[in-house]
Amino acid sequence: MGIDERKLFKIREDHEKVLREAIDRLQKQPDEIRRDITSEKEKVAGAGFRKRGTVNNLPVVEYLRPPGTTGHEPSDRDTAEKRAKIKEMMQFAWENYKRYAWGCNELRPVSKQGHSSNLFGSLQGATIVDSLDTLYIMEMYEEFEAAAEWVQTHLDFNVNTEVSVFEVNIRFVGGLLSAYYLSGKEVFRRKAVELGLKLLPAFNTPSGIPWALLNLSSGVGRNWPWASGGSSILAEYGTLHLEFMHLSKLSGRAVFAQKVLNIRKVLNHLDKPRGLYPNYLNPSSAQWGQHHVSVGGLGDSFYEYLLKAWLMSDKADEEGKKLYFDALQAIESNMIRKSRGGLTYIAEWKGGLLEHKMGHLTCFAGGMFALGADGVPGDRRDRHMELAAEIARTCHESYAHTHLKLGPEAFRFDGGVEAIATRQNEKYFILRPEVIETYMYLWRFTHDPKYRQWGWEVVQALEQHCKVEGGYSGLRDVYADRPSHDDVQQSFFLAETLKYLYLLFSEDEHLPLEHWVFNTEAHPLPVIRREHTTKLHPQQ
Secondary structure, three states: OOHHHHHHHHHHHHHHHHHHHHHHHHHOOHHHHHHHHHHHHHHHHHHOEEEOOOHHHOOOEEEOOOOOOOOOOOOOHHHHHHHHHHHHHHHHHHHHHHHHHOOOOEEEOOOOEEEOOOOOOOOOOHHHHHHHHHHHHOOOHHHHHHHHHHHHHHOOOOOOOEEEHHHHHHHHHHHHHHHHHHHOOHHHHHHHHHHHHHHHHHHOOOOOOOOOEEEOOOOOEEOOOOOHHHOEEHHHHOOOHHHHHHHHHHHOEOHHHHHHHHHHHHHHOOOOHHHOOOOEEOOOOOOEOOOEEOOOOOOHHHHHHHHHHHHHOOOOOHHHHHHHHHHHHHHHHHOEEEOOOOOEEEOEEEOOEEEOEEEHHHHHHHHHHHHHHHHOOOOOHHHHHHHHHHHHHHHHHHHHOOOOOOOOOEEEOOOOOOOEOOOHHHOOEOOOOHHHHHHHHHHHHHOOHHHHHHHHHHHHHHHHHHEEOOEEOOEOOOOOOOOOEOOOEOHHHHHHHHHHHHHHOOOOOOOOOOOEEEOOOOOEEEOOOHHHOOOOEOOO
């Protein structure tokens, strides 16, 4: 044979081999395919592998899968059955989204069509990106691959649209980062960095405190028109740190870390009323807006990210730790109260006056107190664990006091009421995860069976009142005799609520807390070990 004939023979031989392998794969039963995927996954987990792609000038990074990306079947039969039920719920929610709203941001499960809020503009695919890690964690690999293919071929950030920087960061950037760390697929790293770069113009303000809203095409930013005096919101600009530190690590670009560390610098120079952080900060003057403080909406995840920045840094970020515990001390002194009936709650602080109201969003704080308890200065660990348990009980009571056994958006402790919504616009339930999140953390730290029992009560209520023919819907009034559906299956129901329920009924080695930190959308990100820090290049 001449050299060209040898090449041709080799090409034909390779082609036939590929065809044989393809036919062999097609003939396998689904359970065999699943076993092969698991086997390959375990090989990769054992050996680690090096990604060599340099798309978008990304540096070569060594991908080593962190421990616990998937878990073992629970040894207790009842627990295993409950976990399997939660996986069925995820399959039902996902299949209906795929059937009626594929590619849209969210699903309308009653009217069986797509839905999008103004948070994302014309950016598409929120449920797909938000669900990636849940699909992987629950070992729904075929669905994960379909979602990954959509990300590869259809997820487009080159759109002339205005988006919420906060929501796009926690759902899209967080979801892509988590999918990358779980699976090692390079497309997720590339897309996460691409979107991160698109968000950088939001920081182009006199103080470097980012705008709330950004046009992804023009880079023009602004704040919500209703926010105090054109202010940025604490929970929004304070909930970028985890994702942006990982973007720096994966891109080799220091600019992401610099942007979020500058936010801290601005905050450190400001006087805090009674040590508290007001919800509003003007990005031009770098001065507080109205002195309204909340651990619920507008404030919540700022405090969460101070703690998690320290944990994610392998406990090297001492500044984050100090800021967190100082803030908590001020909250404990000024805002934590006990009702006449003995329920602990976190009130809202308005210029020195307390509003004895607690939002569903605030219920995440039970898990936060527990997660940070080991790092509390002095001998206050037990006090923080006690607070965590008391907040979990209060939030459970807010569910137990409703007719549909699902919690209202906000509940009050005045006029003789205990953990009950008294205003019509606070009685709705939009499939939120915060109460389940706290149950999951307290189960991990105490193994008290009541947290699984309370979690299972939520599962039963979701199945009875929120499940409709086309998915799961929120409710307009949890005190009504029968459910009135709001016709939205929120993307965070798949990203957070179902994930935290699944982990509540999983073994502790599934996403172990010493190796993983969850962003505020429940996307797990690995702890950045001190020995694995990457040299960053100040380029954009």
